[in-house]
Amino acid sequence: MSWLQAHLTTDKERAALIELLFENLGALSVTLGDAADEPLLEPKPGESHLWRQTRVTGLFSGETDPDHLRSAINQALNEEISHCLELEILEDQAWERAWLDAFHPMQFGRRLWVCPNGQPPGADNAVVVELDPGLAFGTGTHPTTALCLRWLDGQDLNGKTVIDFGCGSGILAVAALLLGAKRAIAIDHDPQALEATLANAEKNRVADRLMIHDSNQAPAVHCDILLANILAGTLIELEPLLSELAVPGCLIALSGILKNQAEDVRNSYSHHFAMQPPELMEEWVLLTGKRKP
Numbered sequence: 001m002s003w004l005q006a007h008l009t010t011d012k013e014r015a016a017l018i019e020l021l022f023e024n025l026g027a028l029s030v031t032l033g034d035a036a037d038e039p040l041l042e043p044k045p046g047e048s049h050l051w052r053q054t055r056v057t058g059l060f061s062g063e064t065d066p067d068h069l070r071s072a073i074n075q076a077l078n079e080e081i082s083h084c085l086e087l088e089i090l091e092d093q094a095w096e097r098a099w100l101d102a103f104h105p106m107q108f109g110r111r112l113w114v115c116p117n118g119q120p121p122g123a124d125n126a127v128v129v130e131l132d133p134g135l136a137f138g139t140g141t142h143p144t145t146a147l148c149l150r151w152l153d154g155q156d157l158n159g160k161t162v163i164d165f166g167c168g169s170g171i172l173a174v175a176a177l178l179l180g181a182k183r184a185i186a187i188d189h190d191p192q193a194l195e196a197t198l199a200n201a202e203k204n205r206v207a208d209r210l211m212i213h214d215s216n217q218a219p220a221v222h223c224d225i226l227l228a229n230i231l232a233g234t235l236i237e238l239e240p241l242l243s244e245l246a247v248p249g250c251l252i253a254l255s256g257i258l259k260n261q262a263e264d265v266r267n268s269y270s271h272h273f274a275m276q277p278p279e280l281m282e283e284w285v286l287l288t289g290k291r292k293p
Ligand SMILES: C[S@@+](CC[C@H](N)C(=O)[O-])C[C@H]1O[C@@H](n2cnc3c(N)ncnc32)[C@H](O)[C@@H]1O
Pocket: 042, 136, 137, 138, 139, 140, 144, 145, 148, 164, 165, 166, 167, 168, 169, 170, 171, 172, 187, 188, 189, 190, 193, 215, 229, 230, 234, 256
């Protein structure tokens, strides 16, 4: 079995029109993607921004006549848009295998592994987070998550209370609990993240030591370790709140920060935390520090 894909690149104002056209022409699915390497970082819950140049892809049944589809698209759209139409045959494949080929067990620091789909870690005595990619951010493949996981692996978490602020999939909270933390509090403003965190905590059998809260209704909790992998601007806005949650001596790890933003974030946290020099992975930074008395 094969499929027919139609791709059109357009500006974001016309993307909805093309999406509707593909649907009306019988597309089984329509995907909107970035056509010009323009990252849109963390839209708020419910927001879905489009890229200035958006690539609209319609997936049609393999029985669709390509000539007929091309002529229907040409008739519906003016030449300025339709001239860049690309049609492509997509051969069927074992999609589950294709996904697994791209997502392997990953090691962070000395002991910690993230393993998808029940795959074994590559070492004995590993601490394993079982996690499959889902709707919320946080699989370990992104440098910001990787930096936080590697840092967590190096901490003594025994008996500690950990806050994972901006928990996404809950990967950091779950890892902290598996590494020995007494309890963890996972906080996010996105309901999908809270749902994913609960599912991942249950899968890893740590849900009884995890509290999950919407950031708008989070109780006043305090912690010994605080992780926040969000974005630089949000971290700066959240500094008064995060420094309230941290008890004196609390260790903080901040990521989601680009190299050229590290100085601003470090400055805004330096008043309440003794900050360490940044750690780098690709263009992303981890900032760590200790809450002052
Ligand atoms: C980059 S993801 C990090 C997920 C996970 N902690 C990790 O390290 O992979 C950032 C998360 O922070 C959440 N977030 C962003 N701004 C927030 C805010 N102001 N309050 C609470 N959560 C926020 C997002 O919904 C998202 O789930």
